[in-house]
Amino acid sequence: MAPYESDGSSGAEEADDLRWGRRKAARYVVPVAVVGVAAATIGLVPALADSGDPNLPKITAQQLIEKIAKSDVQQLSGTVKISTDLGLPDLGGLESGIASGLAKGGDGSSADPTSKLTELASGTHTVRVAADGQDRQKVSLIESAAEYSVIHNGKDVWGYDSKSNEVYHGTASQDGKRHKDEAPATPKDFADQALKSVDDTTSVTVDGTAQVAGRDAYKLLIKPKHASGTTVGAISIAVDAKTGMPLKFTLTPASGGAAVVDAGFTRVSFARPAASTFDFTPPKGAKVTEEKKDARAPEHAQRPGASPKDFAKAGSRVLGKGWNSIAVFDTGTKGGVPSSSGKGDLSGFLGSLGDHVSGKFGKGTVFSTRLVNALITDDGKVYVGAVTKGTLVTAANTGQ
Structure with missing residues (x-):
């Protein structure tokens, strides 16, 4: 995807800076798990339309991309509204069967994060997120009269499905990265994946300002330079003006119509969450399934991401x-x-x-x-x- 199109800066020095910015951005990438052949692309309900048009200092695309790369938000809590419009056919309830099959093919528990990913392939969802550094994160999918949560606290990773009263227990990777089964849940997850693929086939510009979840933000616009052959129309990322963290991510298809991906915060705070947020003890009577270690293939081969490099690693x-x-x-x-x-x-x-x-x-x-x-x-x-x-x-x- 492409060199950044800024407003007036050029030359070899800028080219070096751009390559540096891309390398920095790649360090923050979190691979997106693939659900079947359709990647787990997630969208936001129309209620998250931008509000306001804050008057912010001018910034080039190069400066904004570097602002994202330098962002180092360690503590946050908030709510993300999620909906998906991949244009999938009505499977008449087959989705639940697919999810069940994935659970059986994984570690056999409805609380296994793998089995929950298919739920994000259609419909509207509310996700609550919290983080306190690299060792403590929580993502909760709020369902009708039920809740599903993934909690990372130190070396432990827990998945809990209140509907079935099942618990999944795994261990965090030793390198401090997210657990292999975690689904993308915030605009940053999606933004990182998009920025990972930026090369000379892409136009990257600043597209004004907006307010998201009460925060002033710049809008970064990423588009294919040549639309022929691709289904992607454009990607818009609302970047918090103060912290550099992506607050909203929207992917529109080349065919037009509703966004395929449009994930954004409706509420966000950068205060440290209470320590109790990340505490978890299996409820009485819950079925607990321990993660199975699969030594047959490296992790990246089992769960490829969405970039060409990830696919190549996957064989x-x-x-x-x-x-x-x-x-x-x-x-x-x-x-x-x-x-x-x-x-x-x-x-x-x-x-x-x-x-x-x-x-x-x-x-x-x-x-x-x-x-x-x-x-x-x-x-x-x-x-x-x-x-x-x-x-x-x-x-x-x-x-x-």
């Missing part, structure tokens, strides 16, 4: 560049996806969700959302990216 190859990057996996399984003429209800259902395509590569099925599309070929290859169906087919035909 895939990457075709294209920037916004048109496509990850290619070879599953080794022949036969592709069951068609609508296959036997059984599930076969017909799966076939009806995709578009059947053919080309020099053979035959396959394309599964589409408003952001992430995937082509599964009959010879077992998977092409996936934030690109159009035509771009996937062309990549499969040429292998480039």
Whole structure:
């Protein structure tokens, strides 16, 4: 994605500064877990529209990106409103079955954070977050008459589902990073992932100011320089003018309409949360599941992020560049996806969700959302990216 477009500064010195800013930003990146072939992209309800137009000192895109990279907020608490509009079809309750299957495929508990990620793929959600340094964080998903929480306190990571009264217990990584199963829950999580991919295919500008959750903010606008082939229209990040922390993240699709990703604070405080916020003891009678250690593959291979580098680490190859990057996996399984003429209800259902395509590569099925599309070929290859169906087919035909 691209060099920063500022207002009047240029030259080799600026280029060096920009590369420094990108390297600094990359240090703060938190990988985004992938839910199936559609990444866990999260949006915000329209009620979080910007309010006010604060008069702030002028700032260049370069200065703003460096402000984000230098941000070092250690204590905060607040509420994030989340909704998702990937344009997924109505699965008629199948979502809960998928979540259950993920839990069984993971550590077998409804409190396993992995099993909760699919809930963020559609609908509207309220998330409460709290942090006190690198060793204490809490994320709570507020549900109807129930609550799900992930608590990191020292070496322990707890997941608790009040609805099923189940508890998941794991350990934090030794390098102090977030636990491998934590879902992205704040605008910073999404902003970090977007900034990680900034290169020369992207336009980055300052797009005025706004107020978010009562805080004055600058708006950073990230757009593909050439929209052809990508499903991404633009990314807007509201950056707190004082702390440099992202307060709101909005991703709009190239096709127009509602945002696919639009996550933002409705309330935020940078005061230190009470220590008791991070205390957790399994309730009486709760079923406790301990995390299973999987020594078969390194963590990054089990849970790839969303950037081309992450896909490469996960054992895939990457075709294209920037916004048109496509990850290619070879599953080794022949036969592709069951068609609508296959036997059984599930076969017909799966076939009806995709578009059947053919080309020099053979035959396959394309599964589409408003952001992430995937082509599964009959010879077992998977092409996936934030690109159009035509771009996937062309990549499969040429292998480039």
